[in-house]
Amino acid sequence: MPLNSLGFDKAPADTRVVVAMSGGVDSSVVAAELAAEGYDVVGVTLQLYDHGAALAKKGACCAGRDIHDARRVAETMGFPHYVLDYENKFRESVIDEFADAYLAGATPIPCIRCNERVKFRDLLETAKDLDADCMATGHYIQRKAGTAKAELHRAADHDRDQSYFLFSTTQQQLDYLRFPLGHLKSKAETRALAAKHGLSVADKPDSQDICFVPNGSYAAVIEKLRPGAAEPGDIVHLDGRVLGEHRGVIHYTIGQRRGLGIGGGEPLYVLKLDADAHRVIVGPKEALATRRVPLKELNWLGDTPLDAPRDLEVKVRSTRPPREARLIPMADGTAEVELMVAEEGIAPGQACVFYDDDGSRVLGGGWITR
Structure with a gap:
């Protein structure tokens, strides 16, 4: 018997696939396409934080609206859908480290940690508990059969490629994961598939910010999570001159030029954040290289x-x-x-x-x- 589209030597109806559904158009299309192909689809949406809490925001992924949208797709396509409360896991595995990293003067990427520690670890184990043959997501990345093992490749559409955010995927996880959108040439193709299946999310806009950060204001979230975090200190030139005072290292990132509040003279950029000494070190652009x-x-x-x-x-x-x-x-x-x-x-x-x-x-x- 030839392999089915997910790479198993059995009929789609005998192949159970858990689809991680965020409520957005990408994962909805994955679930709908697989259901239409006859797979035994189980949709799972994670509630990652309390969408009634202060951290929540309109249009955020995995909040109330998105759970509703994922459920509607499941009803439209006729497969079961479950919502799992991962709030504590998400806070422990992602949000706490995000806040602590910023306080230490780093610039963290919580989306990678969420894929690594929540979706591809905890949710993947849940999929195995449900006796699924594999887990599928709406990420734009390709899984290809190599000569020795499954390989991870950039998406066909380099503008939407998400490989940077999935670098920590292990070989064991890759063997179990499937990424059915990775070969598509554009987002327009994804939306056309959503319209073909009559999905309510076909025109839903893409989420822009980190899901738990309202309006992209990292500092506001960190101050809420770690009260007193924004301790002021000196803005110091690379040559040792003190140029002014900053509002707390959490308000600055490496390479930043605007909003330093030191005015005049040569353009200066943030070169380093010394969280221990509460110092922001600045200097000329060439010192960034x-x-x-x-x-x-x-x-x-x-x-x-x-x-x-x-x-x-x-x-x-x-x-x-x-x-x-x-x-x-x-x-x-x-x-x-x-x-x-x-x-x-x-x-x-x-x-x-x-x-x-x-x-x-x-x-x-x-x-x-x-």
């Missing part, structure tokens, strides 16, 4: 062990294309990346994601450290 990037918490998806330096491509920001680099692993499990061309604005707490030399296959990545 760096070629050496230290990494911790490596995840490696290559075919051969990472036991020697190798040339590959890396992304140090989600919005930048992959660039040539050399990855140098250390004996203690950390690594250093040497960029062939210096990049600006590399910040602790961001991810550095590895790609093969044609920039297609995702080879893992690590967290940028000081």
Whole structure:
């Protein structure tokens, strides 16, 4: 018997797939398409935080409106749908670390931690408990059958590619996961599929901000989570001059130029956040450029062990294309990346994601450290 579209040698009706449904158009289309193909679909939506609480916001993912939208898609397509309360897990695994990282002067990416610690760990285990053959999500990334094992590749539509946010996916998780939208050429195709199935979310706008951050105001959320966090201190030039006072390091990010409140003279950029001394260090733009990037918490998806330096491509920001680099692993499990061309604005707490030399296959990545 030939393999079905999810890669199993049995009929779709005999293949159970749990679909992680956020209530948005992407995961809704995944669930609808698989249901239409005859798969035994089970939709699961996670309630990640109390949408009646102060953190909630209109249009946020996984809040009340989204649970309602996911449920309607399940009713339209005729498959069961469950809502799981993951509020405590989300706070412990994602929100608390987000706040603490900002207080330490880092620039965290909670969406990666949510995929790593909530969706691809806890929810994936739930899918196995439901006897599902696999779990499918609406992420724009491709899973391909390699010669040795399943491989992770960038989405066909590079503008929507989410590989940067999924670098910490392990091989074991990848074996179980499916990403049915990764081959699509544009978001318009996804919306056309939603309209074809008559889904109410066909025209629903994409969520923009981090789900628990109202209007993109990180500092406001951190002050709510960690009262007294915004302790003022000195803005110090690279040469040691004190130029003014800041409102608390949580209000600043590496590479920031506007809103420093020090006016006049040469344009100055935030170079470093010294949370312990409550100092924001600033300097000229050229001082932002760096070629050496230290990494911790490596995840490696290559075919051969990472036991020697190798040339590959890396992304140090989600919005930048992959660039040539050399990855140098250390004996203690950390690594250093040497960029062939210096990049600006590399910040602790961001991810550095590895790609093969044609920039297609995702080879893992690590967290940028000081």
